Structures are given as structure tokens and as C-alpha cells.
Amino acid sequence: MLVLHSTSNCDVCYDSYGQDNPASTIPCGHIFCYRCISVCKPSICPLCRKKFSKSNVTKLRTANVGDVGSEAIVCSPVSATPSTSSCRLDGGRESLRGKDFDDRVAAHIKETGEMIKEVTERVYFQHSVEAALRAKLAEIELEKGILLSKVRLRGEAT
Incomplete structure (x- = not known):
């Protein structure tokens, strides 16, 4: 009842x-x-x-x-x-909230934490790739003398 x-x-x-x-x-x-x-x-x-x-x-x-x-x-x-x-x-x-609900919440929190970790790793990797590409670009500019002309122009302006 x-x-x-x-x-x-x-x-x-x-x-x-x-x-x-x-x-x-x-x-x-x-x-x-x-x-x-x-x-x-x-x-x-x-x-x-x-x-x-x-x-x-x-x-x-x-x-x-x-x-x-x-x-x-x-x-x-x-x-x-x-x-x-x-x-x-x-x-x-x-x-x-019963045990089933608490278990689902715990699983969701764990899954969300794993997704955050994965996204953080991707962002870090992409940042590393971008930094490597910028370094390579600077190296090529130095080889071609492009960057030196920019540096000279900046140096002359000061």
C-alpha cells in the first residue's frame, strides 16, 4: 500500500x-x-x-x-x-537516485573525462604540428632571404 x-x-x-x-x-x-x-x-x-x-x-x-x-x-x-x-x-x-542511476552517472563522467583527454591530446598535437610548420617556414624564409629583408626593413625603421 x-x-x-x-x-x-x-x-x-x-x-x-x-x-x-x-x-x-x-x-x-x-x-x-x-x-x-x-x-x-x-x-x-x-x-x-x-x-x-x-x-x-x-x-x-x-x-x-x-x-x-x-x-x-x-x-x-x-x-x-x-x-x-x-x-x-x-x-x-x-x-x-538508485545504484543504476549512480552507475550511469559515473560511467558518463568517466566517458566525458576520456573525451576531454582525447581532445586535449589532439589540440596539443595540432599545436605541435603548427609550431613545426612555422619553424619550417622560418627556415625556408631564411634560406631564400625573405625574412632577412623584413628584418632589415624593421631595423631601418627604428
Whole structure:
């Protein structure tokens, strides 16, 4: 059983759940307001990035429960198991980021670091090539006497 309080909000738009904006679940077990899930394109969970079909979105039935709290509502059905659910809306909010998310972030950071290293090496190499070409150009100019005439002109102007 999942208990939503009046302070429970959709993790996408942060609006409260209600009759005009019912809580809805998707196959991965995460819960969002129906408006956010119905316009989600592509159909990928905003939290765990798992694909889902619009036909698998389930609006949760709600009923007021006095002993839980005057403004609390109980929702059913919830298909999430504790191992796949990374979002509880019972006021005791667990971390929205699970191990899978953290692993993907770590992999992305590593990949980004590798790309930065690769680009830095390319820039350094291109800078080295440019420096070598400039040195070769200066050498050719010296051989042809072109640079000496420029140096003489500068020297005469001073």
C-alpha cells in the first residue's frame, strides 16, 4: 500500500496530486502525475530512464484514510517491488537516485573525462604540428632571404 500525503508532489512538475491531476504509475514502479506521464516523449521514465508504453500507465485509485492522516490518501495498485522502487511518496522520501542511476552517472563522467583527454591530446598535437610548420617556414624564409629583408626593413625603421 502506498500512502500519499497532501504534501506529496509529482517529481517532474512538482504539482500536488489530486482529482484533476491523479497519481499514475508506470511499469518500473515510479509514480508521477498523469499529465506529466501522458505528455512524456519519448516514453521513458524521467527517473530510471526505462522505456514504457503509454498503454501501461496506470492511474492510481485513491481513497481518503482518516487514521493515516486527515489529508492522506491510500493508492493502489502499486506494482513496484522494494528493489525497483526508488521513490516513495509516503512523506519519508527515499533517495530518488538508485545504484543504476549512480552507475550511469559515473560511467558518463568517466566517458566525458576520456573525451576531454582525447581532445586535449589532439589540440596539443595540432599545436605541435603548427609550431613545426612555422619553424619550417622560418627556415625556408631564411634560406631564400625573405625574412632577412623584413628584418632589415624593421631595423631601418627604428
